[in-house]
Amino acid sequence: MxxxxxxxxxxxxxxxxxxxxxxxWKLMTGGISLNYLLDGDVRDSGxxxxxxxxxxxxxxxxxxVTLLVAGYYLLQVIHNPxxxxxxxxxxxxxxxxxxxxxxxxxxxxMLPGRTPDRFK
Amino acid sequence: MDKEDxxxxxxxxxGMVGITIVSAFLIAVFISGDPMLKLKLAVTYALLVLVFxxxxxxxxxxxSGVIDISKLLEDDSAAGGAxxxxxxxxxxxxxxxxxxxLIVASSTKLPDxxxxxxxxxxxxxxxxxxxKGIQAGSKDSANGSSTAQNDAADPNKGH
Numbered sequence: 319m320x321x322x323x324x325x326x327x328x329x330x331x332x333x334x335x336x337x338x339x340x341x342x343w344k345l346m347t348g349g350i351s352l353n354y355l356l357d358g359d360v361r362d363s364g365x366x367x368x369x370x371x372x373x374x375x376x377x378x379x380x381x382x383v384t385l386l387v388a389g390y391y392l393l394q395v396i397h398n399p400x401x402x403x404x405x406x407x408x409x410x411x412x413x414x415x416x417x418x419x420x421x422x423x424x425x426x427x428m429l430p431g432r433t434p435d436r437f438k
Numbered sequence: 439m440d441k442e443d444x445x446x447x448x449x450x451x452x453g454m455v456g457i458t459i460v461s462a463f464l465i466a467v468f469i470s471g472d473p474m475l476k477l478k479l480a481v482t483y484a485l486l487v488l489v490f491x492x493x494x495x496x497x498x499x500x501x502s503g504v505i506d507i508s509k510l511l512e513d514d515s516a517a518g519g520a521x522x523x524x525x526x527x528x529x530x531x532x533x534x535x536x537x538x539x540l541i542v543a544s545s546t547k548l549p550d551x552x553x554x555x556x557x558x559x560x561x562x563x564x565x566x567x568x569x570k571g572i573q574a575g576s577k578d579s580a581n582g583s584s585t586a587q588n589d590a591a592d593p594n595k596g597h
Contacts, residue, residue: 322482332494341507349508350520351508380526385529391534395540399541400544401549402549407554410561421569425572429576
């Protein structure tokens, strides 16, 4: 039974680690493009597509907060790999707030009319 | 999928199932002990082998480009580039998935997932979903306004 558990462990490690490595490798070599990651669309009646592209501060802050939360989580798991870490509610709130900010910014830039009017 | 690809796919599938059956047979014949235990071990090993082979084929196809994941992070924005909402979902999926595997390996049992970890995944996935909704809504309204402009420019239309 011990050999079965070892086999299952290595199977999971190879498949999941392999998928992670393949995705990471493709990200590093440009196989998966990260171009325009921080650029957002803005409504522009002068453009043929109806939108133009600009660097978005909302995306930058969302990416920074995401990386911070993911890094914190990973450090906690590495520190104690026996159980899931306890995430502070303040950190979750910060992540949620950051993503809401990003989404509101995106909605304001892309949807027609004033955004508050759409939610009336 | 053309006929040649279908033949290769079928051959690989049959090969994998064959290897699974052979491994189950070997376990059942060469392991001594209680027949019920032998059956359990044979089925478990066979399933492990089958899952590994299926997973490995998918992984090899992704690595070799047969399964194309080059547009994994792209959305249908005007620039056609990577999307922040997709990228953050990818990061959290990998981080939580890998930690789950690590915790299972360390504690040799399925752990209880705390609600704050589920909330973390929920926030991440909801962001992606809402972002897709905004993208689709803006596209619809842009198409609608361009149709209205074309109608206004064409005086014969609608008469």
